[in-house]
Amino acid sequence: MKEMVMSHQAIEITCADLGQKLTTLLKNEEKLPLFICVMKGAMPFMVDLLKYVSVPLLEDYVQLESYSGTQSTGIVHLKRDITTPIDGRSVIVVEDVVDTGLTMTFLKEHLLSLGKPKRILICALFDKKIARKVDVQVDFTGRVLTENKFLLGYGLDYNGLERNTPYVYVPTEEEVKALDDLLKTKAI
Numbered sequence: 001m002k003e004m005v006m007s008h009q010a011i012e013i014t015c016a017d018l019g020q021k022l023t024t025l026l027k028n029e030e031k032l033p034l035f036i037c038v039m040k041g042a043m044p045f046m047v048d049l050l051k052y053v054s055v056p057l058l059e060d061y062v063q064l065e066s067y068s069g070t071q072s073t074g075i076v077h078l079k080r081d082i083t084t085p086i087d088g089r090s091v092i093v094v095e096d097v098v099d100t101g102l103t104m105t106f107l108k109e110h111l112l113s114l115g116k117p118k119r120i121l122i123c124a125l126f127d128k129k130i131a132r133k134v135d136v137q138v139d140f141t142g143r144v145l146t147e148n149k150f151l152l153g154y155g156l157d158y159n160g161l162e163r164n165t166p167y168v169y170v171p172t173e174e175e176v177k178a179l180d181d182l183l184k185t186k187a188i
């Protein structure tokens with residue numbers, strides 16, 4: 001049996017709650033705030049979250065990679081960069097899950113090398129606080145996870161699979177095996 005972590009309905013409620021908090025925070029910005037989606041995992045979350053952020057804003061995307069299978073490799077690659085100038089803006093990084101913290105540390109440093117934002121805030125659907133290798137503060141969190149389990153669905157993937165599942169769950173070993181079989185037979 002699948003272990004449900006966040007149902008489709010709970011995701012919607014979480015996005016509404018975070019969106020309202022961000023709306024309050026960003027009401028009186030001098031420059032348009034910039035929301036940066038960390039691809040590919042945070043794409044569904046970005047789309048749903050922004051439905052509930054009712055201030056004028058800009059969107060951009062970075063693509064970062066550090067995972068292989070169910071493990072972080074510890075090395076972060078920047079595969080696609082933003083094109084929007086960030087000087088003087090509030091920058092809100094939208095992430096699916098903060099795990100070791102390496103990706104967010106890398107991205108913050110990278111953004112600071114591109115310009116002088118007013119501030120950089122992190123909004124993550126999940127925070128695996130216990131898995132941290134480097135200290136990163138998540139400013140807006142959907143849910144803090146107290147156990148270090150590998151999650152799938154709603155953007156979270158296993159070698160590219162399962163991003164299109166509309167809820168978040170912990171896969172069983174059999175489910176991971178079935179995904180491996182799919183990758184071996186149908187992904188090539």
Ligand code: IMP
Nearest residue numbers: 041098099100101102103150151156157
């Ligand atoms: P960090 O650099 O270790 O904090 O990892 C962050 C990235 O790893 C996230 O953007 C996710 O793409 C990926 N990740 C971390 N935990 C999981 C998980 O449980 N399932 C799928 N991807 C994960």
Ligand code: MG
Nearest residue numbers: 038041042096
């Ligand atoms: Mg990610």
